[in-house]
Amino acid sequence: MTRRLLVVDDEPDVRAVVRLSLEHVGGWQVLDADGGLAGVDAARCSPPDAVVLDVMMPGTDGPATFRLLQSDARTADIPVVMLTARVDRADREAWLAMGVRAVLAKPFDPMLLPAQLREVLGWPE
Amino acid sequence: VTGLLDDPVRLRAVDDLDLAGRPDEDRFDRVTRSLARVLDVPFGLLTLVTGDAVAVLSTTGGGPRRLERRTAFCTVVVASQDALLVPDTAADDRWTHGPGDWRAYAGVPLREPCGQVVGTLCGLDVRPRAWSATDLAALHDLSRWAEAELARGDAERRRTLGELAVARMKDELISVVSHELRTPLTSLKGALGLMSAEVVGALPAPGRELARIALENADRLARLVDEICDLERLTAGQVVLERRPHLLGDLVRDAVACVADQARQAGVEVRCSVGDVTTWLDGARVTHALEHLLANAVRASCPGDVVDVRGRSTADGVLLEVEDRGCGIDPADLERVFGSFTRGDSSDTRAHGGTGLGLALARSVVEAHGGRLTATSAVGRGTTLTVLLPQRAATRAVVA
Numbered sequence: 445m446t447r448r449l450l451v452v453d454d455e456p457d458v459r460a461v462v463r464l465s466l467e468h469v470g471g472w473q474v475l476d477a478d479g480g481l482a483g484v485d486a487a488r489c490s491p492p493d494a495v496v497l498d499v500m501m502p503g504t505d506g507p508a509t510f511r512l513l514q515s516d517a518r519t520a521d522i523p524v525v526m527l528t529a530r531v532d533r534a535d536r537e538a539w540l541a542m543g544v545r546a547v548l549a550k551p552f553d554p555m556l557l558p559a560q561l562r563e564v565l566g567w568p569e
Numbered sequence: 570v571t572g573l574l575d576d577p578v579r580l581r582a583v584d585d586l587d588l589a590g591r592p593d594e595d596r597f598d599r600v601t602r603s604l605a606r607v608l609d610v611p612f613g614l615l616t617l618v619t620g621d622a623v624a625v626l627s628t629t630g631g632g633p634r635r636l637e638r639r640t641a642f643c644t645v646v647v648a649s650q651d652a653l654l655v656p657d658t659a660a661d662d663r664w665t666h667g668p669g670d671w672r673a674y675a676g677v678p679l680r681e682p683c684g685q686v687v688g689t690l691c692g693l694d695v696r697p698r699a700w701s702a703t704d705l706a707a708l709h710d711l712s713r714w715a716e717a718e719l720a721r722g723d724a725e726r727r728r729t730l731g732e733l734a735v736a737r738m739k740d741e742l743i744s745v746v747s748h749e750l751r752t753p754l755t756s757l758k759g760a761l762g763l764m765s766a767e768v769v770g771a772l773p774a775p776g777r778e779l780a781r782i783a784l785e786n787a788d789r790l791a792r793l794v795d796e797i798c799d800l801e802r803l804t805a806g807q808v809v810l811e812r813r814p815h816l817l818g819d820l821v822r823d824a825v826a827c828v829a830d831q832a833r834q835a836g837v838e839v840r841c842s843v844g845d846v847t848t849w850l851d852g853a854r855v856t857h858a859l860e861h862l863l864a865n866a867v868r869a870s871c872p873g874d875v876v877d878v879r880g881r882s883t884a885d886g887v888l889l890e891v892e893d894r895g896c897g898i899d900p901a902d903l904e905r906v907f908g909s910f911t912r913g914d915s916s917d918t919r920a921h922g923g924t925g926l927g928l929a930l931a932r933s934v935v936e937a938h939g940g941r942l943t944a945t946s947a948v949g950r951g952t953t954l955t956v957l958l959p960q961r962a963a964t965r966a967v968v969a
Contacts, residue, residue, distance in 0.1 A: 455752055455755075455756070457753075457756035457760075458752065458755050458756050458759070460756075461755065461756050461759030461760055461763070462759070464759075464763055464768075464769060465759060465762075465763060468763065468768040468769055469763075469766075469768055500748060529747070529748045529751035529752055529755065530748065533809070550751050550752070550754075550755040551751060551754045551755040551757075551758040551759070551787075551791050552755065552758075552759070553758070553762055554758070554759040554762040554763045554766075555762055555763070555766050555768075
């Protein structure tokens, strides 16, 4: 069964690149959303196997989006991986403590991103 | 008149000087010493009258550094904003509760740069004293000096505050810029990475070459952004080291593995000889610093050259050396290579491929560990980069 991932990022170019990487290199299905609230809506309508979440977004940012996902029974169990240009160790640890599955750095290598996601999500090859 | 004493604007001006309670400062002592000599009194004092006390910033005769406002002559000087001459406190019924030993007082107000009276410059004697007009004129003259010193301290403090504000702005700027740079870099690297790998379609040979060049340079830009951020945070002391026990050999091996591709392409052999030493370090950062030293040594080498890495425990600490047999650096330029964006030979930056921050970063990491990074070199014979890390750290690791 093909996995479905939801990509939430306010930057259209980043969304496009992540989508292409996950589709063409990972072989997965990708949904995307251009902001936190849109992402939460998308996840509620059709829960994906995992969420790839940007951190710095206007309005509902990554951590706020994660909390919304956690607070809803329909989405609480979906693993979330943050993909961020913020590299501060303290932030990273705080997000992991909140229950985020992993924090991956931007810029990322599009040829390696699917393998990195597979590893942190514990998905077999 | 006491209204002026507790005027909020005046009290703020005193607080803003940020001088009350400071240890003795020579610059104020010079004024009070001169005053004591000129007036020929045992006590020359420079005071600030704060909201609740008279703080003695400098005195030639010792005594308390804090006087009660209620009983001090200086309070009257500040409240009246005028000079006060008291020839004999015993003959003046205003001073029945006055401080015991002092019989004569001559004081003038001191103003800060905005004109608020903040304190006094005064002479005191233990005997009655008929103050002359010359005494008063000398006091006024010396008060200008004292005011200049107060203003100088104020200017210095404002500059320090200004520098702090600038440092804060710089941090913010770097954090914003790094995010703003990383976002387009993410799209750029992502798009070029997928293109070069031809996962979305085959490229003609020249297109593949162009994609490769573009990707390499996007990678280089991304590295540069990372290194600028790292360097800023390290030099600003914002980095908390995550020290753990590590075998020195493991760290060196990791660093060598990181430059293996670069060394192979350059036709350079990296040889390791590292003793069995346990260290107490931030492994990731030290490995990264070593990687910079090695990359630098490989870049300085010619095909067929050998780079030696040696590590051992010495009486002074853990010693690590990275030796290349490249073209060397003029001793006059040695310190310069640890600066940002400098290279031993600035003529061929293109061939080097480094970001120009590697050695500066490595030095910051080593110094954050309390260690030192130095270089010795001979033109034509090569360069040795030497890291010395405190041994105490290693001993603690064993105890822990």
